[in-house]
Amino acid sequence: MNPIRVSAKNTNVFYGAKQALFDVSIDIAERSVTALIGPSGCGKSTFLRCLNRMNDTIESCRVTGDITLDGRDIYDPSLDVVELRARVGMVFQKPNPFPKSIYENIAYGPRIHGLARGKAEMDAIVETSLRKAGLWEEVKDRLNEPGTGLSGGQQQRLCIARAIAVSPEVILMDEPCSALDPIATAKVEELIDELKENFCIVIVTHSMQQAARVSQRTAFFHLGILVEVGPTEHIFTNPKDQRTHDYITGRFG
Numbered sequence: 001m002n003p004i005r006v007s008a009k010n011t012n013v014f015y016g017a018k019q020a021l022f023d024v025s026i027d028i029a030e031r032s033v034t035a036l037i038g039p040s041g042c043g044k045s046t047f048l049r050c051l052n053r054m055n056d057t058i059e060s061c062r063v064t065g066d067i068t069l070d071g072r073d074i075y076d077p078s079l080d081v082v083e084l085r086a087r088v089g090m091v092f093q094k095p096n097p098f099p100k101s102i103y104e105n106i107a108y109g110p111r112i113h114g115l116a117r118g119k120a121e122m123d124a125i126v127e128t129s130l131r132k133a134g135l136w137e138e139v140k141d142r143l144n145e146p147g148t149g150l151s152g153g154q155q156q157r158l159c160i161a162r163a164i165a166v167s168p169e170v171i172l173m174d175e176p177c178s179a180l181d182p183i184a185t186a187k188v189e190e191l192i193d194e195l196k197e198n199f200c201i202v203i204v205t206h207s208m209q210q211a212a213r214v215s216q217r218t219a220f221f222h223l224g225i226l227v228e229v230g231p232t233e234h235i236f237t238n239p240k241d242q243r244t245h246d247y248i249t250g251r252f253g
């Protein structure tokens with residue numbers, strides 16, 4: 001396993017009085033893809049959102065336990081959440097480009113974080129991000145057209161390029177292919193595979209085939225509990241827990 005980038009210890013999450021996650025502890029390695037799988041409602045998205053404090057935006061939500069990024073407590077009150085979300089980027093289920101040009105979709109983050117001095121540097125960030133997202137060739141002649149005019153798959157790669165543009169350390173993906181057709185899905189999966197060379201990626205997926213294709217480690221959640229985590233191959237061929245076995249063989253979920 002690569003060095004640990006994100007570590008959660010005894011994480012509990014409550015929505016009002018209802019507890020959604022119970023004592024979740026997991027280490028997530030850099031330069032790798034970790035898949036979170038499990039039946040609907042088991043807490044995958046809730047856990048993913050803990051990692052960049054997106055749960056802060058849900059009023060009833062309370063998180064306890066320790067979550068660190070490079071050893072630093074991300075729930076430390078002195079931590080700047082805007083900066084955290086630049087370091088821990090997120091790609092959502094449904095592509096959500098800003099209602100702006102393709103160029104502006106990428107340039108927005110670097111601009112608010114002061115990452116470019118002048119137009120030439122910004123142009124370079126936009127090009128590099130689009131190249132890393134495998135989209136440059138498709139959009140280089142239409143950078144001033146609206147991002148919302150791209151196909152669904154292109155929009156999702158635009159959102160991935162937007163996440164990359166601020167040089168995050170971690171990229172969280174919440175079912176990033178669920179709104180895409182099989183060809184666009186394959187492209188995004190290829191992209192995830194390339195991105196893992198530079199980023200720590202955590203992906204929630206309903207597709208066990210996708211988890212098997214893209215991830216090196218898989219975590220299986222059930223009823224708010226992290227039942228088992230390990231190398232993807234082991235989880236799919238030789239799970240230790242009966243619940244994992246039942247899920248991957250299609251007995252429930």
Ligand SMILES: Nc1ncnc2c1ncn2[C@@H]1O[C@H](COP(=O)(O)OP(=O)(O)OP(=O)(O)O)[C@@H](O)[C@H]1O
Nearest residue numbers: 015020038039040041042043044045046047058060
């Ligand atoms: N904003 C919210 N307010 C109240 N309860 C919530 C909220 N979001 C999630 N929950 C509850 O927390 C539990 C975990 O939900 P979560 O969305 O994390 O599961 P999931 O595994 O990602 O599910 P799915 O695969 O269906 O997306 C569920 O019981 C859900 O109803």
